Amino acid sequence: MNTQNNSLNVNIGGIRMRNPVMTASGTFGYGSEYADFVDLNRLGAVVVKGVTSVPWSGNPMNRIMETPSGMLNAIGLQNVGVDGFIAEKLPYLQDFDVPVIVNVCGKTVEEYLTVVKKLTVAEGVAGIELNISCPNLDCGGMSFGVNAKLAHELVKEVRTKTQLPLLVKLSPNVTDITVIARAIEEAGADALSAINTLLGMAINAETREPELANITGGLSGPAIKPVALRLVWEVYKSVSIPIVGMGGIMTGTDAVEFFIAGASAVAVGTANFVNPQASLEVVDGIYTYLENADMKSIKELVGSLKIDV
Amino acid sequence: MNTFDTHTTIISNEKVAEDHYLLRCECSDIAKFARPGQFIHVMISQGAGLLLRRPFTIYTVNGREITMLYQIIGEGTKQLSKMRREASIQVLGPLGNTFDIAKNPEPAILVGGGAGIASLMLLAVALRAQDTPTIGLIGAQHQDRLLSVDDLEEIGVKVHIATDDGSVGHHGFVTDILTDLLHKNDLHQPTIYACGPHGMLAAVAKITEKFEVPTQVAMENRMGCAMGVCLGCVCPVYIDDKRIEYQRVCTEGPVFNASDIAWEIS
Numbered sequence A: 001m002n003t004q005n006n007s008l009n010v011n012i013g014g015i016r017m018r019n020p021v022m023t024a025s026g027t028f029g030y031g032s033e034y035a036d037f038v039d040l041n042r043l044g045a046v047v048v049k050g051v052t053s054v055p056w057s058g059n060p061m062n063r064i065m066e067t068p069s070g071m072l073n074a075i076g077l078q079n080v081g082v083d084g085f086i087a088e089k090l091p092y093l094q095d096f097d098v099p100v101i102v103n104v105c106g107k108t109v110e111e112y113l114t115v116v117k118k119l120t121v122a123e124g125v126a127g128i129e130l131n132i133s134c135p136n137l138d139c140g141g142m143s144f145g146v147n148a149k150l151a152h153e154l155v156k157e158v159r160t161k162t163q164l165p166l167l168v169k170l171s172p173n174v175t176d177i178t179v180i181a182r183a184i185e186e187a188g189a190d191a192l193s194a195i196n197t198l199l200g201m202a203i204n205a206e207t208r209e210p211e212l213a214n215i216t217g218g219l220s221g222p223a224i225k226p227v228a229l230r231l232v233w234e235v236y237k238s239v240s241i242p243i244v245g246m247g248g249i250m251t252g253t254d255a256v257e258f259f260i261a262g263a264s265a266v267a268v269g270t271a272n273f274v275n276p277q278a279s280l281e282v283v284d285g286i287y288t289y290l291e292n293a294d295m296k297s298i299k300e301l302v303g304s305l306k307i308d309v
Numbered sequence B: 001m002n003t004f005d006t007h008t009t010i011i012s013n014e015k016v017a018e019d020h021y022l023l024r025c026e027c028s029d030i031a032k033f034a035r036p037g038q039f040i041h042v043m044i045s046q047g048a049g050l051l052l053r054r055p056f057t058i059y060t061v062n063g064r065e066i067t068m069l070y071q072i073i074g075e076g077t078k079q080l081s082k083m084r085r086e087a088s089i090q091v092l093g094p095l096g097n098t099f100d101i102a103k104n105p106e107p108a109i110l111v112g113g114g115a116g117i118a119s120l121m122l123l124a125v126a127l128r129a130q131d132t133p134t135i136g137l138i139g140a141q142h143q144d145r146l147l148s149v150d151d152l153e154e155i156g157v158k159v160h161i162a163t164d165d166g167s168v169g170h171h172g173f174v175t176d177i178l179t180d181l182l183h184k185n186d187l188h189q190p191t192i193y194a195c196g197p198h199g200m201l202a203a204v205a206k207i208t209e210k211f212e213v214p215t216q217v218a219m220e221n222r223m224g225c226a227m228g229v230c231l232g233c234v235c236p237v238y239i240d241d242k243r244i245e246y247q248r249v250c251t252e253g254p255v256f257n258a259s260d261i262a263w264e265i266s
């Protein structure tokens, strides 16, 4: 399909992308794993698994559980650490003509800053996505994302340490997402990603045990799409920086719904597990939709929800 | 890498024992590259509430066809067992590492519990093709659930059977037979290959550690991607005397050295 046409071009907080489809962090590894199925040069951006200041070993098993139209995960951010990432994973990605966005997590402000500083001087990082919404950590992680003051302070600190485009990933596990979103915008973020997984739980009735060793985990997949759309819509109405929408996107039509709700780009997550080519099919689906709707640019679609006022 | 996501139709899907089915389909690319121990990740039905694919070992390869031998466990395998000839499925594979038969064992002892025997069939074929004397210890709950005995005997594997209720063969566990075999101490240079329920694998590992016999086990765990990206399928592995690392069953596995696994926390 001719998706080289520039109707899909977007600029997300300073990152220019050939199309608005990225991979969601933690669902696409470090880019090389899906080489048999996805030509990275056809993606808008690659967002890699969360990296931390030192390698993390992750949570004990079981780490995942299928639920109706979704899945719970409590991986615990097992990753090679920022030095390992830069030395072993980043070089592979530099062979492609695609922006690389690195998802960053930490337990303390200092840990976030350590990672950000190293990524800023590394070759081949197009942007940073601050993960302040990981539900599977005892401390840090999500605690920054559910408190407007902490979120503001962290983003402000990070902003002083890097000129790279800065995305901040929002947690859905809050009472009012708009308060947090505005605090992050004021602190100098260039774009917002919404949403991370919803905190959930699964119980085995027979054994009375939790299905996950971590007891609770993050819910993703089609089951969360309605919640994600609602949150993107609320954030869209309250900030002016671009939003990367995600949560249960399986098809081009799902993605289109996120644009209509106010997203300027989308990320494909759990769908990659089900269909290794999901991200490319989403690109094609969006393109076809624009053609059929006779739209010249994806930008015409953003926030175009029709409502009677 | 040689991994393929093949859209195909079912050629046959027949009941071969109580709650167990054998599914045949054409997947020429997967058939071409499949090696003993490797598996496929199967999309059963999308959109019906079941989100994830299901992993199954490649049971046999015949020209362009592959088969899988599976047990009904829950919703996914139940739906699969109801699918008929011509129904379409999506098959990703071949995935994972393979059994190591580099050092010609004498004999090879295959220990399979329940549907676990499925993981050992391609291995048995490879072993017999190089004339390795091969013993199969097959465990089942009872006679009606016994799998693969004829298929193994046909290629010259010497089969011993154990059933939980004694309806056929030894009344007890395959691990009892294994212990007896190793006690006799007349085996030249045995290697054990095992697949089955977690408890059985842990028991096998304990026995073979005592007898100092090299042992490879095919592990199972819930899987998301089966491509190494979600880190959902890990099991704890010793990387030296003290340090444990979570390794991916779908990528570093499914086959591990039994002595590398941290059974106490797995």
Ligand SMILES: Cc1cc2nc3c(=O)[nH]c(=O)nc-3n(C[C@H](O)[C@H](O)[C@H](O)COP(=O)(O)OP(=O)(O)OC[C@H]3O[C@@H](n4cnc5c(N)ncnc54)[C@H](O)[C@@H]3O)c2cc1C
Pocket (backbone or CB within 6 Å): A065, A066, B039, B052, B053, B054, B055, B056, B057, B058, B068, B069, B070, B071, B072, B073, B074, B075, B076, B077, B078, B115, B116, B118, B119, B219, B220, B221, B222, B223, B249, B254
């Ligand atoms: C590498 C590998 C090879 C396998 N090969 C075979 C085989 O050849 N024959 C066979 O009968 N079974 C095999 N299994 C087990 C098989 O994958 C499960 O029985 C099946 O996924 C159960 O699905 P369900 O929907 O019926 O069960 P449910 O319990 O309803 O499934 C719920 C979720 O748990 C997962 N799950 C449940 N049991 C297992 C299990 N034992 N292992 C992994 N995931 C599980 C399912 O995939 C699903 O995501 C293999 C597993 C692995 C990891």
Ligand SMILES: Cc1cc2nc3c(=O)[nH]c(=O)nc-3n(C[C@H](O)[C@H](O)[C@H](O)COP(=O)(O)O)c2cc1C
Pocket (backbone or CB within 6 Å): A024, A025, A026, A027, A049, A050, A073, A075, A077, A103, A131, A134, A169, A195, A196, A197, A219, A220, A221, A222, A224, A246, A247, A248, A249, A267, A268, A269, A270, A271, B224, B230, B231, B232
């Ligand atoms: C197995 C798994 C691992 C994830 N790891 C991360 C991560 O490291 N960092 C992060 O910001 N989000 C992570 N996420 C969240 C996803 O990026 C995404 O926000 C969420 O899954 C919703 O999208 P989806 O429904 O399309 O998967 C992870 C999700 C899954 C399922």
Ligand code: FES
Pocket (backbone or CB within 6 Å): B222, B223, B224, B225, B226, B227, B228, B229, B230, B231, B232, B233, B234, B248, B249, B250, B251
């Ligand atoms: S199943 Fe995703 S890493 Fe193994």
